[in-house]
Each structure stands twice: as C-alpha cells, then as structure tokens.
Amino acid sequence: MAAVFLLGAVGSMQAKTETIYADNFSNGDISDWSTTGNVDVHDGSLMRLRGTSSASRALSTAGYSAVSVSLTLAASSLENGEFCYGEISTDGGSSWTTAVTVANGDDNGTPFSANSAPAGIDNNTAVQLRFRGTGSTTGDYCYGHQALVSGTGGAPTAPDINVPGSVTFASIAPGNSTSQSITVSNEGSAALVISNTSAPAAPFNLASNNCTTIAAGASCTIAVSFSPTVEGNFSSSITLSSNDPDEPSVSVSLFGSASEGGGSVEDFDPLTGSGNVSRTALTMNTLLNGSDPGSLVDFSHYALPAEAAMPGNQFEGSLELFGEASGGAFDEHKDTFRYTGTQDATRKHLPEFNFEFVQTGSHIVPRERGSIPSAHPEWEYVLTPGRVWNENGDAGYSRVALPFALQQKNANCMHNGVMSFLFKDDGSTSDVTYQIASETCLYYQFDMWGQLSASYTPGTVANSTALVSAYQAEVAARMPTKPLSALAQDYPGTNPAAFATPDGKDPAAISLVGFVIDGTHYVGGCSTRQGAYPYCEALVVPSYSSAKSVFAGGALMRLEQKYPGTFNQSIGSYISECNTNGNWNDVTFGNALDMGTGNYKLASYMSDEGASHTNDLFLPEDHASKISYSCTEYPRKAAPGTQWVYHTSDTYILGTAMNAYVKGIEGSSSDIFQDILIDEVLAPLGVSPTAEFTRRTYDSVQQAFTGWGLMWLRDDVAKIGSFFADSASQTTLNQAQLDAALQRDASDRGLEPLTDYKYNNGFWAHEISSNISGCSNPLWLPFMSGYGGISVLILPNNSLYYYFGDDDQYKWMEAAQEAHSIRSLCQ
Numbered sequence: 082m083a084a085v086f087l088l089g090a091v092g093s094m095q096a097k098t099e100t101i102y103a104d105n106f107s108n109g110d111i112s113d114w115s116t117t118g119n120v121d122v123h124d125g126s127l128m129r130l131r132g133t134s135s136a137s138r139a140l141s142t143a144g145y146s147a148v149s150v151s152l153t154l155a156a157s158s159l160e161n162g163e164f165c166y167g168e169i170s171t172d173g174g175s176s177w178t179t180a181v182t183v184a185n186g187d188d189n190g191t192p193f194s195a196n197s198a199p200a201g202i203d204n205n206t207a208v209q210l211r212f213r214g215t216g217s218t219t220g221d222y223c224y225g226h227q228a229l230v231s232g233t234g235g236a237p238t239a240p241d242i243n244v245p246g247s248v249t250f251a252s253i254a255p256g257n258s259t260s261q262s263i264t265v266s267n268e269g270s271a272a273l274v275i276s277n278t279s280a281p282a283a284p285f286n287l288a289s290n291n292c293t294t295i296a297a298g299a300s301c302t303i304a305v306s307f308s309p310t311v312e313g314n315f316s317s318s319i320t321l322s323s324n325d326p327d328e329p330s331v332s333v334s335l336f337g338s339a340s341e342g343g344g345s346v347e348d349f350d351p352l353t354g355s356g357n358v359s360r361t362a363l364t365m366n367t368l369l370n371g372s373d374p375g376s377l378v379d380f381s382h383y384a385l386p387a388e389a390a391m392p393g394n395q396f397e398g399s400l401e402l403f404g405e406a407s408g409g410a411f412d413e414h415k416d417t418f419r420y421t422g423t424q425d426a427t428r429k430h431l432p433e434f435n436f437e438f439v440q441t442g443s444h445i446v447p448r449e450r451g452s453i454p455s456a457h458p459e460w461e462y463v464l465t466p467g468r469v470w471n472e473n474g475d476a477g478y479s480r481v482a483l484p485f486a487l488q489q490k491n492a493n494c495m496h497n498g499v500m501s502f503l504f505k506d507d508g509s510t511s512d513v514t515y516q517i518a519s520e521t522c523l524y525y526q527f528d529m530w531g532q533l534s535a536s537y538t539p540g541t542v543a544n545s546t547a548l549v550s551a552y553q554a555e556v557a558a559r560m561p562t563k564p565l566s567a568l569a570q571d572y573p574g575t576n577p578a579a580f581a582t583p584d585g586k587d588p589a590a591i592s593l594v595g596f597v598i599d600g601t602h603y604v605g606g607c608s609t610r611q612g613a614y615p616y617c618e619a620l621v622v623p624s625y626s627s628a629k630s631v632f633a634g635g636a637l638m639r640l641e642q643k644y645p646g647t648f649n650q651s652i653g654s655y656i657s658e659c660n661t662n663g664n665w666n667d668v669t670f671g672n673a674l675d676m677g678t679g680n681y682k683l684a685s686y687m688s689d690e691g692a693s694h695t696n697d698l699f700l701p702e703d704h705a706s707k708i709s710y711s712c713t714e715y716p717r718k719a720a721p722g723t724q725w726v727y728h729t730s731d732t733y734i735l736g737t738a739m740n741a742y743v744k745g746i747e748g749s750s751s752d753i754f755q756d757i758l759i760d761e762v763l764a765p766l767g768v769s770p771t772a773e774f775t776r777r778t779y780d781s782v783q784q785a786f787t788g789w790g791l792m793w794l795r796d797d798v799a800k801i802g803s804f805f806a807d808s809a810s811q812t813t814l815n816q817a818q819l820d821a822a823l824q825r826d827a828s829d830r831g832l833e834p835l836t837d838y839k840y841n842n843g844f845w846a847h848e849i850s851s852n853i854s855g856c857s858n859p860l861w862l863p864f865m866s867g868y869g870g871i872s873v874l875i876l877p878n879n880s881l882y883y884y885f886g887d888d889d890q891y892k893w894m895e896a897a898q899e900a901h902s903i904r905s906l907c908q
Contacts, residue, residue: 115654128225145232153226165223174646241269249554250337309339336557349442356390368511374410384615389470409531417524432457451774478503494522519609523869579899590888624791625867634843641815725832736787824861
C-alpha cells in the first residue's frame with residue numbers, strides 16, 4: 082500500500098521566513114513532547130513509538146503568518162489496517178489534520194515527509210504536533226524523524242484589550258458628582274472592535290464613550306460619573322465585549338463612597354467620636370511605663386472605641402520592636418506534635434519585627450502583605466491593615482491597633498493577634514503590647530502576649546500614594562456585610578444559629594463563618610479565648626486543601642479556556658523527575674486534579690495521605706525534595722482516571738506541570754499562580770492583597786504548593802465562593818469543566834471517594850436529597866474542604882456558606898437545610 086500524503090496549501094514564504102520550532106531528535110531528548118503508550122528514543126536520534134502510542138508537542142505561532150509544518154515519519158513491521166500518522170491541530174488537540182500517513186507496504190524504514198499549512202495555523206497559540214501509531218503490538222514501530230515549523234515573522238497578531246481592573250472615585254458628599262476616565266488600550270497588532278459596553282448600576286453612569294473600533298497600538302476613553310445621593314460605600318462594574326480572542330469579555334470594577342463633608346486621603350473613613358474614652362486596660366500609662374510581659378486582656382481593649390476621634394498624628398515610616406527573642410509570655414493549649422513542651426523555645430517568641438506602614442485617615446496599612454519570610458526558624462508574620470484614632474486620655478498621642486498573624490514557616494496554620502501602641506508625628510512612641518489568643522490550627526494552639534520597647538522612624542514609604550489608593554479601593558470594593566443575626570429580619574423565619582453553629586459545632590472552634598445571598602455577606606465567628614476578635618475584616622484564615630479547588634482547579638480550568646486540550650496534557654511531558662519510573666507518561670493534568678492518577682499504595686480512604694511518609698512532602702523546604710517524593714513514592718496500581726486516592730502530592734505535581742506548561746507557551750518568566758490564577762481569575766473578582774499570596778518552596782525554584790498554602794480575608798472567601806456559586810455564564814474558566822466540577826453535568830460526576838460523595842476537578846460533592854425536603858431528583862452539593870475543619874459550600878440556589886475552623890469537624894447539613902428554607906436547593 083502506498084504512503085498517503087495530505088498536503089495543505091502552503092503560503093508563499095518570503096525572505097523573512099523564520100524557524101518557529103525544530104526538532105530532529107538527534108540529541109536523544111523528547112522530554113518536551115507529551116507521550117502516551119510506549120514511546121522512547123531509538124539509536125539516540127529517532128523518536129520511536131511502539132504499538133498504539135502517540136507523542137504530541139504544544140507550541141505557539143503567535144506573531145507569524147504563512148506558517149508551514151514539515152513532518153518526517155517512517156515505519157516498520159506494520160500489518161494491514163495499522164498506520165503511522167503525522168498530524169497537526171490548530172485547536173489545542175480537539176481536532177487533527179493528517180499531514181503524512183505511512184501504512185503496510187511502505188513500512189521499510191524509509192522516511193516520508195510532507196509540508197502542510199492547515200487553516201487557522203497562522204498567529205495561533207493553540208497549535209499542536211503529533212506523531213501517532215495504531216499498531217496492535219509493541220513490535221509495530223513508527224519513527225519520528227523530524228518536526229519543523231516555520232513562518233514569516235511580523236504577522237498581525239490578534240487584538241489585545243487592556244483595561245484597568247478597577248477604578249476608585251474620590252469620596253464626595255451626597256448630592257455631588259465626580260467623574261473618572263477609563264482608558265481602553267489595544268496592545269495587539271490588529272484592530273480591536275468593542276461590540277458592547279454595559280451600563281453600570283446607579284449611582285454610577287456612563288457619561289461618554291468613544292470606544293468602538295481601536296486601531297492597533299491606539300486607545301480610547303470611557304467617562305464614568307459617580308453621583309451618590311446618600312451616604313455609603315458603592316460598587317458596580319462595566320463589562321466590555323470585544324473581538325479579543327483571549328478575553329472576549331472584560332470587566333472594570335467601580336468603587337466610590339459618600340459621606341457628609343466628603344473625604345480625602347487625609348480623612349478617609351472619618352471618625353465622629355468625641356475622644357472621651359473610658360479605659361481600664363492598655364492605658365497610656367501602661368503603654369508608656371508598663372513592663373513585659375504584662376497580662377492577657379479581653380480583646381475589646383484593642384478595639385476601636387465608639388467615642389474614638391480622628392487621629393491627630395500621621396504615621397508613615399517604619400516600626401521596629403526590640404527584645405522579641407526573649408520577651409513575652411506563652412501559654413500552650415494544644416501541641417499534638419510536641420513542638421515546645423515546657424522548655425523555652427523559639428516558637429514561644431515573636432520573630433524580629435521591623436516593617437513599614439502608611440496611614441490613610443483612620444486606617445493604617447502595612448507595605449507588605451502575605452507571609453513574610455525572615456531569619457526566624459519557626460514563624461513568619463502576616464500583616465493586615467489596622468486602625469488609628471485619638472483618645473482624650475492619651476495626651477496628644479494617637480493610638481494604633483495592628484492586626485497580625487503568625488504563620489508557621491513552610492506550613493499553613495494561622496495564629497491571629499493584635500498589637501497596639503501610641504505615637505506622635507515627631508517619632509515619639511510607646512511600648513508595643515501584643516497578644517495572640519486564637520488560631521485556625523488543629524494541632525498547635527497557644528496564647529502569646531507581651532509588651533516590648535519600640536521605635537518609630539518617620540519617613541517616606543515607597544509608592545505610598547499607590548498603596549493608599551489601592552487600599553481605599555480594597556475597602557470600597559468589599560461586599561456589603563451584616564451580622565448573621567440579621568438573616569432573621571431579612572428572611573423572616575430563618576434561624577441564624579443554623580449558620581453560626583451548624584449541627585452543634587463549638588463556636589470557639591470557628592474562626593470565621595459566613596453566608597452570602599443576594600449580594601449581602603452575613604458574617605459571624607471571630608471568637609477567641611479572650612473575647613471577640615475586634616478586626617474580623619482583617620483576620621486571616623489559611624486555605625489548606627481548599628486551595629485544591631481554587632488554585633489547582635481554577636488555574637487548570639483557566640488554562641483549558643485559553644488553550645483547549647490542556648486537561649489532556651501528559652504529566653510526564655513536563656516533569657523530568659516523573660519520568661524515572663514510567664508511571665506518569667499516561668497521567669493527564671485532569672487525572673492529577675481528580676486524584677485519579679492510578680499511582681498509589683493503599684486505596685482505602687485517606688490511608689496514603691495519613692501515612693508518616695507524607696512528611697517527605699510537607700516538611701522539606703526545597704522543590705527537589707518535594708517533587709522527588711511526589712513522583713516516586715507511589716507505584717502504579719490502576720489505570721489513570723479509574724480509582725480515587727487522595728494525595729496532596731498529586732496536586733503538587735500538577736502545579737509543577739502547569740507551571741512548566743505555561744512557561745513553554747507564554748515565556749520563561751510566566752508563573753502559574755501570579756500570571757494565571759491571580760491576574761486572570763482572582764484579581765478581577767477584587768480580592769485583597771492578602772489573597773495574592775501562596776506558599777512556595779524556599780529555594781530558587783520558588784514552586785507554588787498549589788494544593789495548600791493560600792490565605793484569605795473573609796471578603797476574599799465571599800468573593801471567590803460567590804464567583805463559583807453564580808458562574809453559569811462566566812467566560813474566565815472553561816464552562817464545561819466548571820460545570821462538571823460543580824455537578825451541573827449529570828454525565829460527569831467525577832470519581833467516588835465514599836458512598837454518596839464525588840470528587841471532580843478539585844471539588845467535592847455530597848448527594849443530600851434525602852436530607853432536603855421536596856427534592857425528587859438527586860441533589861449533589863459541591864463544596865471545598867480544608868484540613869482541620871474548613872468547609873465552603875457552593876449552594877445550588879446561588880448562595881454560599883462557609884466556615885473556617887480547627888476542631889476537625891465537617892458539619893454543615895443544618896446550614897444547607899436552612900439555606901434551602903430561604904431559597905430552594907432542589908435542581
């Protein structure tokens with residue numbers, strides 16, 4: 082049988098023809114090809130495929146026209162009906178064009194070549210090449226000799242829209258109006274056509290809009306006015322639809338506030354109290370003349386008092402503490418792993434503290450957010466914004482309360498506290514008192530408190546104006562909140578206790594709890610061993626394994642939307658450490674996300690994850706150790722995609738593979754967390770800078786953990802969860818994969834960890850129809866889950882329920898039933 086050549090029309094090649102990609106396999110390296118079946122290097126210079134197998138390579142032709150692909154292929158030992166193919170895909174692997182075929186009769190090792198230029202291959206980020214064999218035994222061979230892709234550089238690229246993620250209006254008095262211009266830029270090399278610009282909700286309004294068709298490299302403006310008639314914080318957005326192939330729909334969030342007398346950077350969030358505060362603890366005398374460690378007090382003494390007056394001093398500069406390593410007191414409540422016992426240890430003391438802050442009105446903002454590495458062997462600070470005010474009894478000083486947390490190095494537990502001190506413009510400052518009396522941590526619980534000497538060095542903080550502007554936008558963009566108790570008034574007949582402490586959960590074990598419905602965030606929690614935590618909006622909670630849903634699931638579904646076929650990429654093609662045992666070449670990104678790699682030791686529920694050898698993943702601080710364990714610990718036991726076995730190591734592998742995949746497409750400086758998850762998924766939701774942190778390895782690789790290690794404020798949880806709860810028509814993530822994750826596709830429920838439970842695309846689900854009245858059909862409720870007692874329910878009635886706790890209890894059925902009483906969950 083003769084060899085078959087399917088030749089496409091080849092564009093005329095001009096003098097500027099360039100090689101886009103070339104591989105003749107002469108170096109014996111095929112690690113950049115994604116393989117399935119039996120694929121290796123033969124004689125050090127040929128890619129050899131045995132039996133039914135394939136090897137594919139993703140690449141981008143962005144910026145090139147007249148693209149041509151040349152594939153060279155040979156075969157041996159084929160029988161009738163067995164073929165070797167050289168193929169090209171222009172849609173990320175969803176469909177393929179055959180360029181060259183070798184069949185029985187031409188299978189004598191003679192190379193056959195063909196050039197092809199399928200429609201749509203020019204200027205395309207989703208091109209794939211593939212060699213494929215259909216032999217019935219490993220004695221049937223296909224040989225890849227060469228893959229060459231060339232094209233003319235300087236081709237018109239697609240239009241590329243660029244708009245700011247948010248716009249914040251200066252605070253004004255009700256009845257006044259102000260406006261802002263939004264610049265819409267086309268950073269591509271083809272005309273950008275804006276087909277629709279949605280109108281924002283009042284009190285925002287489109288004042289003018291000249292954005293229709295924007296030439297390459299040009300820009301236009303949209304004027305938006307802000308005209309509040311009453312006091313309050315307001316938010317809305319405008320959405321632009323265009324022919325940008327990557328972002329056909331983008332949104333710009335709008336934020337503004339109104340108060341009598343207006344506002345400015347100097348009097349942001351003005352306080353109206355007289356300053357006449359009656360204080361029995363943390364008095365001026367205590368802060369100026371007290372001694373370390375002092376004593377634990379109720380957290381109400383760290384709170385902003387009702388009669389607090391606007392601060393008379395302005396803080397900008399650095400605050401440094403002294404004596405951290407030996408000062409303070411410590412009282413242990415739980416130490417499962419016997420970290421400290423009764424002896425003195427570094428865990429019993431604060432790390433060194435020397436950080437910059439800037440003040441805006443009655444708020445103070447740290448320059449650094451997230452977990453801040455230091456020389457301390459155990460702890461890292463997490464700093465969040467606090468408050469500043471005046472009290473008449475402070476003799477002209479202004480008083481500061483700084484929420485902070487200690488996070489265990491290389492881990493995810495969070496221990497929340499508050500600092501307080503007095504200061505003046507001239508640098509005068511009191512001691513700093515601090516205390517920690519709560520945590521979100523199952524295995525290590527303690528109180529820590531003290532009073533340390535400090536110094537304030539006034540000075541200009543770099544980019545302070547931008548820092549203040551971003552913080553004001555963050556506050557304005559927060560979802561409106563009410564206490565959980567308000568549900569009884571807003572939705573008569575509702576029992577708020579069903580949300581606050583579902584199924585009898587201990588309120589002392591709940592750091593944060595909330596329910597979001599109809600755009601309002603009903604909040605609770607914040608209990609500590611010393612009263613209520615005073616700054617619940619700034620209390621930090623760890624993600625633990627809910628990151629498997631948000632990070633691993635969100636990032637992979639975003640990649641699938643941008644580059645179709647990403648779910649089917651092979652792990653072994655992107656991680657050399659996973660190629661040592663052959664167990665990962667047929668495992669896809671989607672298999673790893675589903676906990677269905679087929680590589681495991683014990684299939685019983687959580688047996689592998691609970692074994693002591695997982696310390697070899699969690700304890701090392703370097704990527705080499707983590708990835709070596711992850712790739713080699715588990716033998717092959719089942720076909721990928723057939724057996725659910727929970728491994729955080731599988732998600733670490735997935736994060737590593739996704740990072741390599743993104744670098745191969747978008748450039749070596751690209752990062753799966755920052756460039757994909759944050760910039761393209763979470764930042765458009767308006768999450769805080771605290772949520773833009775992930776745990777990474779401490780070496781030069783800085784690999785994001787992916788399956789754990791995020792942190793959030795309560796507003797971040799509400800926004801992220803609400804995005805999933807109301808995501809039936811979003812365009813950021815691949816809708817089909819998102820529908821599967823959230824149990825909206827009855828044909829794709831996922832794998833089964835336990836009876837009546839499913840796990841799909843990083844999300845859990847539980848069938849609860851027997852617990853919900855009136856539901857005649859199966860009711861699969863999707864949720865995120867995290868170690869120690871973290872549950873985030875994506876409720877089918879477009880509401881969200883969550884709690885972050887540390888009692889190792891996952892009780893939420895009563896909350897789901899109460900949500901059903903407000904609006905039916907039945908599908």
